[in-house]
Amino acid sequence: MRSRDGNSNLSRRLCSVVLFYSLALDASEYLISYRYVVKDAILYNDTLQISKSMKKCQGIVHSDALILDINDSKDLNKIVSENEQEFTSYIHKLGMHINYSDITQNLQNHSTAVLTLKTTCFKVDFNDNFVKIAPLQ
Amino acid sequence: MKYSLVLASLLAASSLFAAQQVQPQVQTVDTATLQQTNDELVQVKKELSKVRNEIQNVHDKAVDDAYEQVLKENKKLTITVVGQGVAPMNTTSPAQAYALAKRAAIADGYRAIAEKLKGVRVEGQDTIKNMMVQKSTVRTQVEALVKYANVVETAFKEGLCEVEMEIVISHADFAQ
Numbered sequence: 001m002r003s004r005d006g007n008s009n010l011s012r013r014l015c016s017v018v019l020f021y022s023l024a025l026d027a028s029e030y031l032i033s034y035r036y037v038v039k040d041a042i043l044y045n046d047t048l049q050i051s052k053s054m055k056k057c058q059g060i061v062h063s064d065a066l067i068l069d070i071n072d073s074k075d076l077n078k079i080v081s082e083n084e085q086e087f088t089s090y091i092h093k094l095g096m097h098i099n100y101s102d103i104t105q106n107l108q109n110h111s112t113a114v115l116t117l118k119t120t121c122f123k124v125d126f127n128d129n130f131v132k133i134a135p136l137q
Numbered sequence: 138m139k140y141s142l143v144l145a146s147l148l149a150a151s152s153l154f155a156a157q158q159v160q161p162q163v164q165t166v167d168t169a170t171l172q173q174t175n176d177e178l179v180q181v182k183k184e185l186s187k188v189r190n191e192i193q194n195v196h197d198k199a200v201d202d203a204y205e206q207v208l209k210e211n212k213k214l215t216i217t218v219v220g221q222g223v224a225p226m227n228t229t230s231p232a233q234a235y236a237l238a239k240r241a242a243i244a245d246g247y248r249a250i251a252e253k254l255k256g257v258r259v260e261g262q263d264t265i266k267n268m269m270v271q272k273s274t275v276r277t278q279v280e281a282l283v284k285y286a287n288v289v290e291t292a293f294k295e296g297l298c299e300v301e302m303e304i305v306i307s308h309a310d311f312a313q
Contacts, residue, residue: 036240036244038222038240038241038244038245040223041221041222041223041241041242041245042222042223042224042225042237042241043222043225043237043238043240043241043244046240085236088240089288092243092286093284093285093286093287094284095282095283095284095285096247096282096283097280097281097282098244098247098248098251098279098280098281098282098283099279099280100248100251100277100278100279100280101276101277101278101279102276102277102278103274103275103276104273104274104275104276105272105273105274106272106273107273113244113245113247113248115244115247
């Protein structure tokens with residue numbers, strides 16, 4: 001509806017909506033899982049799976065977020081592989097499921113430990129110089 | 138008979154005199170020593186109570202050390218473990234060896250934390266034939282979800298990485 005003082009109210013609202021959505025557009029959700037196997041105290045295999053979520057995740061954003069520096073890249077796989085140490089230590093703090101089994105046969109010992117981060121939805125905010133990653137709980 | 142009576146009276150008089158003279162002396166000596174012994178006794182009693190307290194403290198500490206710490210309400214408990222990991226043989230650089238060994242050590246640390254918090258399932262089987270052990274097998278298993286464990290210290294020496302990890306747990310973490 002046209003107001004008496006022109007369309008200032010409408011245009012203001014429209015501008016704020018456009019501005020808000022333009023800021024929120026770069027926030028996306030990713031599904032991340034991580035698993036690594038340690039056999040006889042030696043790292044045997046590790047797998048990090050990252051994929052963009054195809055539907056909206058439910059939950060509240062975790063307060064303790066990880067901030068990584070980026071150089072105009074929007075590829076999360078690349079960003080994470082460049083900052084693998086930081087990312088894995090962050091994942092460890094969030095909580096890992098451990099499954100350890102050990103067998104001693106005729107005094108010879110073999111052990112296997114599997115640490116897993118079950119598929120978790122992360123909210124990822126891309127900015128100019130950094131990316132903010134936080135899990136949804 | 139006359140002499141004996143005189144001698145007896147002399148003896149009696151001398152003993153009476155001696156008693157009169159010695160008695161106050163003995164009394165003064167007795168009070169002084171008594172005071173001294175009383176003081177010493179008080180001191181000994183004090184020392185004895187001190188020693189008793191020390192023994193009690195040592196006993197309490199020994200009892201505390203003997204039993205594992207128990208998580209009580211409104212109190213936090215810190216569990217510290219050391220995990221060990223070895224670098225693989227086919228690494229391309231010392232940095233890679235360090236990174237891989239550290240990750241293996243962290244996994245071992247997580248295992249140790251899980252063992253302490255949740256416990257270990259142990260299964261053993263021995264096969265004996267003709268009174269001789271043919272096969273001996275011990276299986277252990279740990280399964281847990283560990284959150285908010287921190288790496289406190291990392292040491293890497295001669296291919297072995299040791300990480301000291303700690304986790305702070307409170308009663309509320311386990312409340313249902």
